Amino acid sequence: MQVFVTEKALKNRISFLKKKGLSIGFVPTMGALHAGHMQLIKASKRKCDITVCSVFVNPTQFNNKEDLIKYPRTIEKDKQMLKENDVDIVFFPTKEVIYPEGMDLNVDIDLEGLDELWEGEFRPGHFKGVVQVVKRLLDLVSPEYLFMGQKDFQQFTIVNMMLKKMQIDTELVVVPIHREKSGLAMSSRNVRLTVEYRRKALVLSRMLKYVKNNYSFENINSLEDYVLKQIKKEGLRPEYFKIVEGKYLKEVSSVNEDSVIAIVAAWAGKIRLIDNIIIK
Ligand code: AMP
Numbered sequence: 001m002q003v004f005v006t007e008k009a010l011k012n013r014i015s016f017l018k019k020k021g022l023s024i025g026f027v028p029t030m031g032a033l034h035a036g037h038m039q040l041i042k043a044s045k046r047k048c049d050i051t052v053c054s055v056f057v058n059p060t061q062f063n064n065k066e067d068l069i070k071y072p073r074t075i076e077k078d079k080q081m082l083k084e085n086d087v088d089i090v091f092f093p094t095k096e097v098i099y100p101e102g103m104d105l106n107v108d109i110d111l112e113g114l115d116e117l118w119e120g121e122f123r124p125g126h127f128k129g130v131v132q133v134v135k136r137l138l139d140l141v142s143p144e145y146l147f148m149g150q151k152d153f154q155q156f157t158i159v160n161m162m163l164k165k166m167q168i169d170t171e172l173v174v175v176p177i178h179r180e181k182s183g184l185a186m187s188s189r190n191v192r193l194t195v196e197y198r199r200k201a202l203v204l205s206r207m208l209k210y211v212k213n214n215y216s217f218e219n220i221n222s223l224e225d226y227v228l229k230q231i232k233k234e235g236l237r238p239e240y241f242k243i244v245e246g247k248y249l250k251e252v253s254s255v256n257e258d259s260v261i262a263i264v265a266a267w268a269g270k271i272r273l274i275d276n277i278i279i280k
Helices: 007-019 035-047 066-068 076-082 126-141 150-165 189-193 195-200 201-216 220-233
Strands: 002-004 024-029 052-056 089-091 145-149 169-177 238-246 262-266 271-277
Touching: 002 007, 007 076, 007 089, 007 126, 007 150, 024 035, 024 126, 035 052, 035 076, 035 126, 035 145, 035 169, 035 195, 052 076, 052 126, 066 189, 126 238, 145 220, 150 169, 150 195, 150 262, 169 271, 195 201, 195 262, 201 220, 201 262
Parallel strands: 002 089, 024 052, 024 145, 052 089, 145 169
Antiparallel strands: 238 262, 262 271
8 A cells, every 4th residue: 555645646656557548536535444444445455456535634624623633644554454455545635635725725616515415514615615625635636436425415416416527537436334232323423422412313314214215105294294203303413404316406295306315413422423325
């Protein structure tokens, strides 16, 4: 496994590998790696000759200062995990490498309102930061394939829109949500959950499953109301729970659309959790 920190070293290596005709798969992360991230690595290794993983806690996508400060950082453990999973290249850039002074890295595209809904509403500016960092990383790595998790449904939907609108020659591969045995969606933030909230948080995956099993029998609005009540009853503070169509994430009143998903965000104490399930 090769570890790079600078733009020049990374680019040199990648252009060498590309000249040899090898395909590149890219897995961007913010570190504090877990088995969910490893599913992305495995998917890349199956599809591509070379797998590149970046670890960078991107400050521009944090709307909450405390969340950025407290975001778990486990660099040595991450390196170990990436090595055990046979990653070819790890990129550990500093803030200065990603955002060099004087470089204009604004990505000015119309996200057709997708960035203002749900996560965008509760985390203003978040997706502007996501799009900015993903574009910058894609410029550095120029992969054939980009691997992202279904866990961040709105994020991959927006990144896919960016790839299309900017005609970036990279194909997005979405990897299903990896869960703990309990049903809890794996997340770097889970390590900050208290034992009690880790148990209470199970209401999210339980309710998503319930909705998948019952959407065809019940009225959508009453189903949403019921779920919100159950989440509150468990002591979590929901921000949204919605059944939406899968393309622009607009609310639906029936599940006649081609693709329908249920999305949820809730606070478990001081930790904000998101989860989703594909209904059809
Ligand atoms: P993060 O480090 O949280 O920014 O996540 C990096 C990538 O891993 C994103 O594409 C996430 O959607 C994905 N990811 C995070 N958690 C999971 C999970 N439980 N299952 C699958 N992918 C995940």
